[in-house]
Amino acid sequence: MREDRLKALVTIVDYSYANTFRDLLKKLNIPISFISHGYGSAKSEIYDILGFGSPKKIVAVSIVKDQASLMMLNEFGKKLNFDKKGTGIAFTIGMNSVSSHMHNLYKNCDMNIESESEADEMEASVDYSLLITIVESGHFDMVMESAKKAGASGGTLVHARGLGSKEAEKFLGITIQPEKDIVLIIAPNDKKTEIMQSITKEAGLTKEGRGICFSLPVSEAIGLIENTKEQK
Template sequence: MREDTRIRLMVIILDRGKGVRAAELFASYGLPLHYGTPGRGTANSELLDYLGLGETEKDVVFSLVPGFTIPGILQAAGEKLQLAIPGKGILFTMPLSAVSGAAARFINSQAHRAGTEQEEHMPEQGKNELIVAVVNSGCTDTVMAAAKLAGARGGTVLHGRRVGEEAEKNSDSGVWLEKDIVTILAPRELRLPIMEAVNKAAGVATESHGVLFSLPVEHAMGLSRLDK
């Protein structure tokens, strides 16, 4: 069987302060490229208590990984980062349409295989989607209220800023430059109802001026109790 060297984007969301542990784990596989940003969880207090989450401040770590490392990483993350226990964090991978050749060769040359004997126990593929809503700052509650009515159980918020010539031109005209990026990992069958509900409540035609899109997810860990 030909080794899977295609590069994926791997995302892990953990309680604040634990992102370094994730980067150290990935580095043990020879993976060299990791990018982190602070985030904020949006699950309500009742769900946080149910999941055993003590805080909503999050570390979000993005890594580029070749396919042949994923089985071992999932196994190790379940054990060393306790992602096999619901409420300890979420990890998922997404396919990329293209990666620069130099970066792909470098990542593959540095990465090494481990734990692939557990490949048959990997989570089922293609059952989830990452829904992304980019809205005016302060509109997160509107997004999540609509999403939860459609079946979403929580999300993670990243803070951003609109950039570009048009944004700068309108910076003094009341156009919102500060943006909240709301990410929701959900079962594929809920993608359409969630996106329709969010678009109605916080889409481009509303005061939130939301832009929505979704991305396919290949593997996911840490969702079992959310799914239930």
């Protein structure tokens, strides 16, 4: 049943909204959230279209109940001004399974969502995917140049450190531990394959040690220019 399902709610918002966003997470009583910093890549009108208004970003992943996800997106859109250009985007990704501890935690928690009635105005699903590319630190610009050649509008950089087994390093041909660039790109599904192929070819992911690229389906989204009418 839908009330038993959980989703990952990913939010990328301009850093100027950091305090507002943190207060919103507390108000909504979301049990699990992870927050990091990121940096946008898009420029001029492209920044505006995808909500990447300034370089520094808040990048957050929250675990939410499926039946509350649309209302939360709606609440984020209102409180974080996603109807304004250069603010941010939020989207959900379905989760296939979770631990019993997490399931029980969410089963017994009440998120502060009053009603789902307003969520009916939002688009229930979107034809987008989240493209994730993990490369050695310093290759962000190369990845984005490759992606834009295939039609990507912009992306967000998150710095990270890898940790993996010797077997994974040998199989992927990528050193796991040093610093990494994680590149997040929201792309229409009809451009997804072309963008991923361009990144793989132009950024040299077929060469040993360069990195990996994969995609995840987006369930719902707010802040994308194509959905603006439904979300106002």
